[in-house]
Amino acid sequence: xxxxxxxxxxxxxxxxxxxxxxxxxxxxxxxxxxxxxxxxxxxxxxxxxxxxxxxxxxxxxxxxxxxxxxxxxxxxxxxxxxxxxxxxxxxxxxxxxxxxxxxxxxxxxxxxxxxxxxxxxxxxxxxxxxxxxxxxxxxxxxxxxxxxxxxxxxxxxxxxxxxxxxxxxxxxxxxxxxxxxxxxxxxxxxxxxxxxxxxxxxxxxxxxxxxxxxxxxxxxxxxxxxxxxxxxxxxxxxxxxxxxxxxxxxx
Numbered sequence: 625x626x627x628x629x630x631x632x633x634x635x636x637x638x639x640x641x642x643x644x645x646x647x648x649x650x651x652x653x654x655x656x657x658x659x660x661x662x663x664x665x666x667x668x669x670x671x672x673x674x675x676x677x678x679x680x681x682x683x684x685x686x687x688x689x690x691x692x693x694x695x696x697x698x699x700x701x702x703x704x705x706x707x708x709x710x711x712x713x714x715x716x717x718x719x720x721x722x723x724x725x726x727x728x729x730x731x732x733x734x735x736x737x738x739x740x741x742x743x744x745x746x747x748x749x750x751x752x753x754x755x756x757x758x759x760x761x762x763x764x765x766x767x768x769x770x771x772x773x774x775x776x777x778x779x780x781x782x783x784x785x786x787x788x789x790x791x792x793x794x795x796x797x798x799x800x801x802x803x804x805x806x807x808x809x810x811x812x813x814x815x816x817x818x819x820x821x822x823x824x825x826x827x828x829x830x831x832x833x834x835x836x837x838x839x840x841x842x843x844x845x846x847x848x849x850x851x852x853x854x855x856x857x858x859x860x861x862x863x864x865x866x867x868x869x870x871x872x873x874x875x
Contacts, residue, residue, distance in 0.1 A: 625813070625816075625862055625863050625866040626863075626866050626867070626870060627863065627867075629675050629676075630666065630673040630674060630675045631673065631674055631675075631870070632671050632672070632673055632674075632870075632873055633651075633654060633665075633671070633672045633673070633674055634671070634873055635869050635870055635873045636650070636654060636674060637650040637651060637654070638869055638873075639813075639866065639869060640653065642810040642813060642814065643814060643817070654674065657680075658674070661677060661678040661679075661680075662676070662677060662678055662679075662680035662681075663675065663676065663677055663680075664676075664677035679723065679726060682726075682727075682746065683726055683828060686727075686728070686828060687824050687825070687827055687828060690827050690828075690830070690832075695832055695833060695834055695835055696740050696741065696832065696833075696834055697834055698768055698771065698834040698836055698837060700765055700766070700768075701763040701764055701765040701766065702738040702739065702740065702763065702764045702766065702771065702774070703738065703739050703740065703741060703742045703743075703761075703763055704732075704736060704737065704738050704761070704762050704763060704764045705724065705729065705736075705737040705738075705739075705744065705759065705760075705761060706735060706736055706737075706759070706760040706761075706762060707720065707735055707737075707757065707758065707759045707760070708735060708757070708758040708759075709735075709757050709758075710756055710757075712756075713754055713756065713757055716749065716753070716754060716757060719749060720747070720749050720750075721737070723747055723748070723749060724737050724743075724747060725737075726828065727739075727743045727746055727747065728741075728743065728831055728832060729743070730775065730777075730778025730779040730831055731778055732774055732777060732778040738764060738774065738778055739831070740831070740832060740833060740834070741832070742761070744761055768836055768837070771837055772836065772837045772838075775831065775833055775837045775838070776839065778831075779829070779830075779831045779833075781838065781839055781842075782839065784829055784830060785839060785842065785843055787826055787829075788826070788830070788843040788844055788846075788847045789843045789846075789847075791822070791823040791826065791847055791850070792843060792846050792847045792850045794819075794823075795819060795820075795823065795847075795850035795851060795853065795854050796850050796853070798819055798854060799850075799853045799854055799857055802857060802858075803857070804857070805856075805857050805858070805860055805861050806857075806858065806861055807861060808861040808862070808864040808865035808868065809861070809865060810865065812858060812861045812862050812865060813862045813865050813866065815858060816854070816858040816859065816861075816862040817862075819854050819858065820851060820854060820855075823847065823851060824851070827844075827847070827848075830844055
């Protein structure tokens with residue numbers, strides 16, 4: 625909404641206040657996010673600017689790029705990550721799987737993660753795995769029909785299709801109920817976030833798959849169109865309000 629990578633902490637605190645947080649709660653949230661690596665900070669005199677960082681920042685970048693990315697062509701094989709993790713390393717196994725899924729991998733079965741593109745360079749956990757953990761990077765060749773079935777299982781595409789179709793209906797109804805943009809205000813910012821927060825985060829669950837591997841009538845393109853319609857109605861006023869908050873802080 626701000627159109628910039630870094631935002632002063634004072635502005636973030638005020639914006640979080642628009643979402644109902646007290647100043648103390650907002651500052652505690654920023655501190656916790658910085659400690660957990662979700663935010664990074666830069667000091668400019670008495671001002672501290674914050675920017676998204678770590679896995680949190682990468683997920684945001686994926687959301688922002690997702691609607692513009694061109695689906696890859698099917699080359700005849702999946703990139704695959706095979707892992708053996710003893711039960712004593714359950715925390716590592718769960719963290720590896722969670723990070724991989726956030727990057728777009730699908731869980732074909734226990735110990736087998738697949739993707740169309742190799743993203744192991746973004747899996748920080750693979751840099752220094754525990755000594756008793758085994759990880760193998762390979763490729764799984766499949767006929768296209770088998771690959772479509774594997775994708776359906778690995779990413780639970782039938783459930784995702786239902787989720788995306790429901791989001792699309794909700795967003796279209798919201799635009800239909802409010803065909804003209806509202807005034808810039810805290811209410812507009814909250815409404816914009818209320819409408820798009822969950823659908824945008826759920827787009828992370830959509831794999832960048834060749835069209836031939838997706839189920840018929842895949843609803844993701846329709847969801848992106850509905851998101852764009854909400855942005856046309858609410859996005860401008862919400863951005864104007866955030867810009868006003870930034871201008872207040874700079875003067």
